[in-house]
Amino acid sequence: MARRRLLSxxxxxxxxxxxxxxxxxxxxxxxxxxxxxxxxxxRTASNQLGFAVLMCGMRFPGRVLDVTETPPAxxxxxxxxGDIAPSRNASSPARP
Numbered sequence: 903m904a905r906r907r908l909l910s911x912x913x914x915x916x917x918x919x920x921x922x923x924x925x926x927x928x929x930x931x932x933x934x935x936x937x938x939x940x941x942x943x944x945r946t947a948s949n950q951l952g953f954a955v956l957m958c959g960m961r962f963p964g965r966v967l968d969v970t971e972t973p974p975a976x977x978x979x980x981x982x983x984g985d986i987a988p989s990r991n992a993s994s995p996a997r998p
Contacts, residue, residue, distance in 0.1 A: 918963050920974050927980050930962040954981060 921930045933941070937957060940981050956971055959966050967973065 918965060920963060920977055922974060922976060924976070927977055931958045931977060931980055933984070951981065
């Protein structure tokens with residue numbers, strides 16, 4: 903049975919986009935104490951930022967980043983100002 907698309911790509915884009923304004927970033931990407939404990943306990947220092955990005959992306963917008971995609975600068979700045987610092991990820995090897 904053929905299926906038709908109910909929404910165009912332009913209509914779907916807001917549902918899959920990362921939060922961009924400060925209020926939405928705070929609401930969607932604030933990590934709880936339990937989240938921070940999980941990040942610290944299960945991951946090494948070089949992987950903590952990446953694991954935090956995956957956790958937040960799976961919660962909102964409900965997907966992980968593509969290999970060629972980076973989180974928006976506003977979201978990265980929010981994490982950098984918090985407990986997950988990008989400098990911890992500086993020693994991780996680059997992808998081939």
